Amino acid sequence: MSLAFLSSPLSLAGPALVATPKVSPRMAVAMRKKSAKKDPLADEFAFGLPGGDNILGNFDPAGFLEGKSKGEVYRLREAELAHGRVGMLAATGFLVQERFHPLFSGDGGPAIDQIPQLPFWLWIVMTIGIGNAELYRIRVGWAKVDPKTGKAPSALRPDYYPGYLNFDPLNLAPGNEKDLRLMQERELSHGRLGMIAAAGFLAQEAVTGQTWGAYWGDASF
Numbered sequence: 001m002s003l004a005f006l007s008s009p010l011s012l013a014g015p016a017l018v019a020t021p022k023v024s025p026r027m028a029v030a031m032r033k034k035s036a037k038k039d040p041l042a043d044e045f046a047f048g049l050p051g052g053d054n055i056l057g058n059f060d061p062a063g064f065l066e067g068k069s070k071g072e073v074y075r076l077r078e079a080e081l082a083h084g085r086v087g088m089l090a091a092t093g094f095l096v097q098e099r100f101h102p103l104f105s106g107d108g109g110p111a112i113d114q115i116p117q118l119p120f121w122l123w124i125v126m127t128i129g130i131g132n133a134e135l136y137r138i139r140v141g142w143a144k145v146d147p148k149t150g151k152a153p154s155a156l157r158p159d160y161y162p163g164y165l166n167f168d169p170l171n172l173a174p175g176n177e178k179d180l181r182l183m184q185e186r187e188l189s190h191g192r193l194g195m196i197a198a199a200g201f202l203a204q205e206a207v208t209g210q211t212w213g214a215y216w217g218d219a220s221f
Contacts, residue, residue: 047073049162050184074162075155078141081163084191090198098211110205140165163187 045058047070052058065073098111141160143152174180208215
C-alpha cells in the first residue's frame with residue numbers, strides 16, 4: 001500500500017505542434033506535492049494496523065507513533081510482531097520444557113541453567129535454523145540495499161505488510177478480511193503477553209534459582 005503520485009504529465013501521440021511551457025524545478029516540486037494523494041489511513045491509529053481493538057483501545061502512552069511516517073510505523077509493528085512471536089515460543093518453552101525434555105533428560109533445573117549445558121552441535125543447528133529464518137524474513141519484507149550508497153531508501157519494502165511472510169503451512173489464516181483482522185488482533189495481544197511472560201520467567205528464575213513450578217510449590221517441575 002504505497003502512495004500514488006500523479007507526477008507524469010499527459011502527452012499526445014504524434015509530433016508536438018504546441019510549444020511546451022517551461023516549468024521551473026520549484027514549480028515542478030510544488031505541482032507534485034499538490035497532486036499527491038493523501039493516504040486514506042493517515043488519520044487512523046497506527047495507519048489502520050491491528051492492535052487497537054482491545055480493552056486498552058488506541059494505547060500509546062509513550063507517544064511512539066507521534067510524528068511517525070507510515071513506513072516507520074510499519075517498521076515498529078514488524079519489530080513488535082517478531083519479538084511477540086519469539087516471546088510466545090519462549091513462554092511456552094518455560095512452561096513445557098522444564099518438565100518435558102526427552103532429548104536431554106540429564107539436564108534439569110531452571111531453563112537459564114540448562115542452556116549452557118546443551119551440546120555444541122545443537123548450538124550450530126539452532127544458529128543455522130535461526131539464521132535461515134531471519135534471511136527469509138529479510139528477503140520477503142526488507143527493502144534492498146543500494147550497492148552504491150550501501151543504504152536502503154526505507155527499512156521495509158513499499159508493498160510489504162508487517163508480519164505477512166507468506167508462511168502458513170497449517171492454513172490457519174481465514175479467507176475473509178473480518179476474521180483475518182480478528183486473528184491478527186489476537187496474535188498481537190498474545191505476542192505482547194508472551195513477551196511479558198518470558199521476561200517474568202527469566203527474572204523469577206534468575207532471582208530465585210528455581211524453576212517456576214518449584215517456586216510455586218510443585219518440586220516435580
